[in-house]
Amino acid sequence: MYGFQAISANNGWSMAIAGASIDFLCLIFLSVVISQLHKLLAFWDSRKKSPEQANADEASVKANVVRKIPTPARFPEDIEEAAQLYEPLLELLDHPFQLVDLYKVARENDYPHPHLTISSFRQAGILSAVEEGLFSWNH
């Protein structure tokens, strides 16, 4: 049996429609939940706290945070601008350096998406391999 007849005889239409719908709904459900996750966490953190306590906690957190490099308020889309933001981090490293060390300092300083950004630097030629496992910064 071939063609539409074979599809109908094997419940193909129902399987395709039901399967696609379930797959879609499952991912929609997951995306809705994860889009609210940070709000739920913020709500959880603020529960049962009086405003004075919350302010005191915030102040103490701020006092305890020791940053070597301030995290940029806005991370740029442009790779050249992103490279400029990474330059202070390089002062903390030996030259040439391993990518894992750059990743570590970026992570410690709360730079967003360090893995992907470093990959982009490599593609853009801003990071280039000088010898096995070691890289130099060309910006």
Place this chain on the structure above:
Amino acid sequence: MLENILHMLNQFFINTGFYLADYRQIIMIFAGCTFIYLGIAKGYEPLLLIPIGFGILVGNIPFFKGFGLGLYEKGSVLNYLYFGVTTGIYPSLVFLGLGAMTDFSSLLARPNLMLLGAAAQMGVFFTLLGALALGFLPKEAASIAIIGGADGPTSIFLTAKLAPHLIGPIAIAAYSYMALIPVIQPPIMRLLTTKKERLIRMSTPRDVSKRERIIFPIVGLLLCCFVAPTALPLLGMLFLGNLLKECGETDRLAETARNAIIDTATIILGLTVGASTQGDVFLTPKSVGIFLLGACAFSIATASGVIFAKIMNLFLKEKINPLLGAAGVSAVPGSAREVHLMGREADPSNFLLMHAMACNSSGVIGSAIAAGILWSFMT
């Protein structure tokens, strides 16, 4: 005595590959060499194509049946190694390593990109209809359809459960199309988008906290596997690997999962899948059908993602670059890289990689769910 020696030499000769070879094995050996060439010289997915190509050579060495050498002969070394394929062990281990490598933060920062991962799964369900229309049995059709997810381990896993006799052609088709992403996807993306659309820049995603990254694998596992429990062997391992990576307390385990475990599983999976393509089993009209349907599945999946991104743009205030839809297939990171390159072709300062990775990782989840759904429909 001379007669005895001649007889022994004759016996030896008729057991050699030169005497036993038939044209199908020669064709497959040529195909194996092509895979190895593409992997080494062209750099097309070398981690996959080289073990598979070598496996094709191993599987097509002619030998006298009954020596206990062949993959399909019980008790042979290859047969024991192949056990991990037929039971779905290797694909699960690959997913464990994949989870330990994947950074879901770009997806967590922009959850609406997950819909592109879902849209790209349309390739799976369209191909299911195509395979049924071509006369494949439902279980075979479901196994062929999952090639549209563009995920080798998922294709192998589902085929091992539903149509083990098709593992060879389906796995080879799935991995071939993954390796051919730079050939298949760009023309479709170019055809379906305008220059203006390809220039769209994505805004900077918000920063994602460590707690979100830790909670995501747990929430993801619970939600996805409550809906499609049959996706558990793949998604369970994917999310476990990701939790090991993100929790910060199991760095050693995460390191092992993303290096030693995934590498070992990939080598043995590639070798045994390659070896399963013995000429007499592989070169059949069904394999031709599978390859044609696989190409359609992959193309439809790419097109569905791009078209869905354009539909989303009709409703979104902040437009998304429709090229990202092509990364909704789960070929990680090949399709994300292709989207990124095409974005840079239109505007060299437009970096789409991290956004494309979000779609790509949701494609992995989407195709594992699709496999689970098809498995449950067929049992």
